[in-house]
Amino acid sequence: MTTRTPDHRRLATAAGAAVVCLGGLLLPGAAPALAQEKVVLSAGHTDAVDVHHEDGRLVLKVHDDTVEPSVTRDPADVTFQVLPEAAVEVPDLPEYAFLGPAGSTIWLLPMTQDPNLLWPGWNTTTLRSGVFQGNKVSLSLVDVAGPGRVSVFMTDPVGQPLVKFRSDDGLPDAIDVPIGTHAHANWVFSALGSYTLTFRADATLADGTPISTGPVPYRFVVGDLPGPDPEVGLSIQGLRPAYAPGAAVTLTAVQDPVTDLDRYRWFSRCPGAAEFAEIPSEVSAAYSFTATAQLDDCRYLVRLYRDGAEAPVAESAPVTLNVENTGAPAASQTIKVTVGAQGTLVVSVDPDDRTVNLPPTVLSPSGDRWQSSGDLRPVTVTDTRPGSPGWNVAGQLSDFTAGQTRVGGEYLGWTPTVLAQAEGQGVAAGPTVAPGFTTGNGLAASSLLGTAPAGDGRGTARLGAGLHLELPTDTAAGQYVATLTLTAI
Structure with missing residues (x-):
């Protein structure tokens, strides 16, 4: 990983040079074509949270300006990648303490464009004046799921951060966005990994009718993208050489390498049985039971599955249980x-x-x-x-x-x-x-x-x-x- 040298002045400058257009300075025109393919956006300009009003409905889309001509996409088709090169350190200044301990690593998509990184923003320039009360919409970050904290902030002219969304002090966070606004901010993630940021836009029509997009998930990946599913090895650990009747047995499925897959099925075959039979309701990585004399010499294996798939991704080698009368546990x-x-x-x-x-x-x-x-x-x-x-x-x-x-x-x-x-x-x-x-x-x-x-x-x-x-x-x-x-x- 390449780690950039942090500089609190860089943060302040990025925020101070925000692109913000109000009052219809960016006039709505014909909407770009709606693209259908799934894409990863990792560099260039995009209005990640692009608010539209279509057929009486409020809709969130993604305006992708990284291609020529630009296109509009469904958020479900987009993965926003925060490249490893976005890593910086939190400056040793009290006003930036909300980002984490001074000197700790964060991943920053800056407010001013860096051609080597993604430049996401939000946009209401397609909305028309007079349609909504107050000529504004409310944009909310309603949930964040992921390995770390998420903050979205600007700074004022003297370098003080203006936090718009922050996941670690309670959500939802909401901001009022006037129509005709095109804005960028600093997007900060505190840990590598996959995140789901859920946004929602709300407004009130001129006749008093409230409308909402409802929650819309956006996927961000901080760091390198996960590669294709690796070949997974599966083994059973935790089996002791022998157990006394009444002793606790816990078998644990171990993946190598570890993946996000977590759907298991356990199988057993005791003496006299022709084949392995599935053990009902045992679907977690750990299978616990009590050793009895009847289970002596039974064999156990576990299989790992993807959600919705019937064919296993991996299967362990069988292990054999040895039950002896060695006294009480x-x-x-x-x-x-x-x-x-x-x-x-x-x-x-x-x-x-x-x-x-x-x-x-x-x-x-x-x-x-x-x-x-x-x-x-x-x-x-x-x-x-x-x-x-x-x-x-x-x-x-x-x-x-x-x-x-x-x-x-x-x-x-x-x-x-x-x-x-x-x-x-x-x-x-x-x-x-x-x-x-x-x-x-x-x-x-x-x-x-x-x-x-x-x-x-x-x-x-x-x-x-x-x-x-x-x-x-x-x-x-x-x-x-x-x-x-x-x-x-």
Whole structure:
């Protein structure tokens, strides 16, 4: 990647030299031909958000001026590419702090035209005077989906930024745009990857009738375009050499390389069966079940599919389950973690109400870490000892591993809770343990989940915890496994 030397004066100059035409200075003419093919626009001028009024309807289109003659396109047919060369650093000035930490990399499409980059803007020059109340429309950014933050801003003559749209402080953001306006601004993205920006235009006709385009998605790709679907290898990880009856089994499908595909089907073939049979309702990357003697020597495989396709993209080699009578399972919960590219995260434990599914990780508001939160499955503590001596339950987390890659268990923290306790018990939750992202050991150190003092612990109680994971942004993509060992004293 080529990184440009950042310069806050460049940002200010780009904003100050905006192209803004008002009051019909750009007269509407015949609309360009509507092109049908799908295209990628990566350099040159385009009115990305081009507002039209046709047959009583308000419509958003794309005016593509990168070709001669220019054409009008449906936003669904266009991918706007922010080239890697758009990378700059956030200047060390307080007025630009909304773009991220000073010195961090952003990808900027500047307001003044750079012939090597895309120059997107918005346009209302096709709208006619007297049709709308106030001779204006409202343009809104209603949603942003992607790996980072999006900001669209101009600057005033003294270099102060004038933010028009900003995804990290609450959407929708709306601006009034007079008819006959053709404007450009700085478009800033905080991370590489694919984004969907959803715009909407609203207006009120002269007779008081409100009209709207409704939400219209626009696709932006920051950085290099994804290539054709790579050949995907698929394997099964997580199988131990042997299991005791009643032990938790979690098989995890692992892609190499990791893709955005996430539709799986699991299959099994036990002794005596002629062929593999699909396991109903198992469509995620992790398949969890309980080992039983009847499952000894059963074989399992997984297949990966594209949405809407019946033919698999990839199929794993089968693995064979070995079930032995080696005693009862230990008091532990196995935690599996999947970290994807857009940064696509999943936690699971054994299926007897001990499966934890954290939502996919999201970038923190400060942009310096991946975050995800969820809940530990209930932990039941039953004390029938005479004398009621009291008890402590603690948990300690191993490292997360994915093949040879390790991520420390200190990145997971919790807030323990008492879910239920018997009458007369005096159970108390353990203290909150913060993720050790910057300091501390998180759950990598033995941490108290719950306690009952002497005389108040006899009976059955249920403990839980809110889990919070904070990972560095450079965590390698992959599917990670860790074990949370619970100890009662």
